[in-house]
Amino acid sequence: MGGSNRERVRRRRVFYIPGYDPFHPRRYRELYRKEAASQAALSGYEIALKPKQAGSGAYGWHVSASIDGHAADADVEVLVWSDIVRGSMSHGIAQTYWQLLRTAWAYIGSGAIFRLMRLRKGPTIAAFYPIAVLLLQLALAVLAGWGLALGLGWALAALGLPPALGWAGGAALVWAVLWRFRRADGRIYAYYLMHDFAFTAQSGGATPPPLGARMAEFRDRIAEALLQDWDEVLVVGHSSGAHLAVSALADLIRAGRVPERGPALGFLSLGHVVPMASFLPRAQTLRGDLAYLSARSELTWVDVTAPGDGCAFALCDPVAVSGVAPEDKRWPLVISAAFTQTLSPERWKALRWRFFRLHFQYLCAFDRPGDYDYFRITAGPMTLAARYRGRAPSKSRIERPASRFRDVA
Known part of the structure; x- marks a missing residue:
């Protein structure tokens, strides 16, 4: 865990950073609403969505859940860059x-x-x-x-x-x-x-110019939450949103904006494509952020991918394969969502060749869930650190350095 010793969550703030997606963030609200209801029915817990509370960000929703006999509330905010995506398209x-x-x-x-x-x-x-x-x-x-x-x-x-x-x-x-x-x-x-x-690719792996100012806004939103009375602040980065989250969190910690006695800070990266950026010659800042974040005690970083997701670098430790793992590396904990095990044979057969749908499966219900459950993590009563304390990383993870470019900013 980071600066808090709390393990039980009653109030959580979730920041979701999507990947390269031109659609309005209401898409993620409706996906969460539909899939949370499905997972709750499958797993025997209660979960409900309400409109976002006042002051909880530009776009989001409120979640109330009762899981394993414990009630918890979460305010979810989407950190939006879909307008930048639409402009680039x-x-x-x-x-x-x-x-x-x-x-x-x-x-x-x-x-x-x-x-x-x-x-x-x-x-x-x-x-x-x-x-x-x-x-x-x-x-x-x-x-x-x-x-x-x-x-x-x-x-x-x-x-x-x-x-x-x-x-x-x-x-x-x-x-x-x-x-x-x-x-x-x-x-x-x-x-x-x-x-x-x-x-x-347009900037050789450097942060594209249109994203610079938006990233500063993301950092400020997260930093503001870390000063408030939450039990946990959880940042979720999906697809290319994972490496945006890496840089945002690294910058926050460097700047001393993560209070020692503040909420527990968790980072959940899902279906990452980090090497698509970090392997490029001008990605020195991203590589430096990966190395820095991987050694920090202020947060817990869990990385979830699955070999069944053909759009992600499944079980590739994003720090290690980028060739920048420091000697005191702690993160991320690399685990598999194991689609072939956590989805029934019938469900897997229906989804197997729907590559883009599978890339979003991390945000959806599993009819044979293992220890990865997106809704228990984002709305349940345990911090990310407590949920995965003692969890061994996947034995199939890939850690061999593969990038030609390993210089850092």
Whole structure:
């Protein structure tokens, strides 16, 4: 535990940092409401959501729970950056293909992609997926346009008209086909993933400029809660939100903004993709934050992934694989959500090939829950430290340093 000796929680403040997601945070409220009710029915406890209390942040909700005979309340706040995500996704077709070239060079030119492949193939395939799909779409569009141009050229020549006019028609068809693919991306996710990886790669692993001011707001919100009368302040970072949380918490502790006798401070990272950023050459600040946070006694850091999640670096210790683990490293405690064990065979069969849905399973109900239960952690009567005290890390965790770049800021 951090600065508090409390283990029982009656009042908790939860800060959720989402990954690269353009949707309004009400999506997370509705997901929490639906899945909490399902988990409560499966596990035999009570949980209910109410509108957020006054002063509890820009967007959030209140949770009341009775678990294992103990009542607890939690105020959940989403630290929003979806507007920044939407702005980064506003690029047109031509700009997206330019992003493709720059992002591919960022990972291939630095050698990062080859080192990432040695860790987990799933997220590496996810990185190649938008490149392959966008190039395939371009090839199909060009092929269709070329065919139309030739056909029109012959027809125009037979009519005594300039055959070069056919190429104008072909070019228009190329753009029309690419536009149609863009419109269908809600089912394909090629543009979405391309913008996601481009956002991380645009600064070579450094915090993208639009996020700088927002990160300062995140730190201030967490610091304010640490001065209030909560039993626990819990920060949850999902997907790319995990490495945003790492930097926010490292900065708070460095600045002396975590009071010694304040609430217990917990950090839960879920489905992290930290190596996608930390393996890039200009990620010195992130690597320094990882090393610093991993040795601090002010917090408890538990990292949860699952080999069934093809979008995350499952069971990869984000500090160790980045090559910056200090000698006095304490965190994170790396454990597995073990989808094949915590989901029934029927449920696993239904979800197995729904890769994006599985990436959010950490926030959902399990019909055969183990010691990871998102709702017990965020709304239950035990601190994160107490819940996992004495828990051994996963035997299958990966700790070998794999990053070429290990300098820190």
